[in-house]
Amino acid sequence: MNTAPPPTPTRTSPDQLSIPPDGRPYHDQPQWRNDFPIDWPQDEFVARRDFTKFLVLTSFAFVVGQLWIVVENFARKRKGLPPVKRIASAEAIPVGGSLVFSYPEPHDTCIVVRAGAQQYFAYNQKCTHLSCAVIPDLAHGRFHCPCHNGSFELRSGIPIAGPPRRPLERILVEIREGDLYATGREVRA
Amino acid sequence: MKRAMSRKQKTTIVYGILSIVVMMVVLQLWLLTATMNAFLAGQERVIIPAAVASIICFACNGGLLTYIYRMERR
Numbered sequence: 001m002n003t004a005p006p007p008t009p010t011r012t013s014p015d016q017l018s019i020p021p022d023g024r025p026y027h028d029q030p031q032w033r034n035d036f037p038i039d040w041p042q043d044e045f046v047a048r049r050d051f052t053k054f055l056v057l058t059s060f061a062f063v064v065g066q067l068w069i070v071v072e073n074f075a076r077k078r079k080g081l082p083p084v085k086r087i088a089s090a091e092a093i094p095v096g097g098s099l100v101f102s103y104p105e106p107h108d109t110c111i112v113v114r115a116g117a118q119q120y121f122a123y124n125q126k127c128t129h130l131s132c133a134v135i136p137d138l139a140h141g142r143f144h145c146p147c148h149n150g151s152f153e154l155r156s157g158i159p160i161a162g163p164p165r166r167p168l169e170r171i172l173v174e175i176r177e178g179d180l181y182a183t184g185r186e187v188r189a
Numbered sequence: 190m191k192r193a194m195s196r197k198q199k200t201t202i203v204y205g206i207l208s209i210v211v212m213m214v215v216l217q218l219w220l221l222t223a224t225m226n227a228f229l230a231g232q233e234r235v236i237i238p239a240a241v242a243s244i245i246c247f248a249c250n251g252g253l254l255t256y257i258y259r260m261e262r263r
Contacts, residue, residue, distance in 0.1 A: 041196050041197065041200065042196060044200055045196060045199055045200045045203060048200065048203045048204060048207055049203055049257050049258075049261070051207065052203065052206060052207050052210055052253070052254055052257060053254060055207075055210045055211060055214050055250070056210065056247075056250045056251055056253075056254045058214055059210070059213065059214050059217055059246060059247045059250045059251075060247055062214070062217035062218065062220070062221050062243055062246075062247070063217075063240075063243050063244055063247045065221050066220065066221060066224060066239060066240040066243040066244075067240060069221075069224055069225060069228050069236055069240070070236055070237065070240050072228065073228060073233055073236050077233075128229070166226075166229065166230050187229075187230065187231030188230065188231065
């Protein structure tokens with residue numbers, strides 16, 4: 001029977017405040033003992049190192065986001081010009097009235113307002129702030145976003161009040177043989 | 190022969206690296222929001238340069254993190 005006493009633990013470095021049970025220095029210890037230290041200075045080092053690691057992971061996430069924008073931009077370019085699409089009969093919208101339609105995809109809701117006999121203004125209905133639907137307010141010559149009280153000028157679509165900073169996406173419209181057609185869209189800065 | 194760094198010295202270096210990494214991550218956040226804004230406004234010119242800048246920031250961050258791990262093993 002072995003009755004020899006265990007070796008007396010000793011410090012091997014001034015950095016080593018506590019001594020592992022087997023007395024060996026920390027670089028000979030299993031990895032988990034280094035990753036979960038009990039000494040306050042070592043714990044501070046590991047905590048900052050792991051926080052840096054987390055930030056580098058966040059940095060990677062930002063790179064993924066940037067690359068996603070590149071891919072989306074490429075896909076948008078490949079789509080090319082939107083099609084020409086009939087909205088309604090030009091006379092179906094009374095002066096001062098409006099009509100909601102989809103263009104170019106079914107989920108892209110747009111709105112056309114007839115301000116005068118031959119004056120039609122069409123925009124994507126999504127507010128450029130947080131994508132709420134804008135409502136025409138002809139009495140004040142504007143589109144109003146009820147979510148955050150944003151306003152856009154009726155004739156140009158530029159933001160005039162509230163949080164939006166970008167103008168509404170303009171839909172180009174034409175009258176052809178008495179019918180109103182959407183012929184393109186204009187994304188503006 | 191190089192003397193091994195003390196724990197205190199290593200912690201100071203980690204703090205320095207952490208500060209640089211924080212600044213670069215904030216820069217990347219700004220780049221991402223600015224690029225998204227430009228993309229939604231139909232401006233395509235900035236998209237590729239911003240992506241390249243973000244990748245460079247990430248490469249620097251990764252290099253600094255690798256340095257921390259190498260330093261720890263010394």
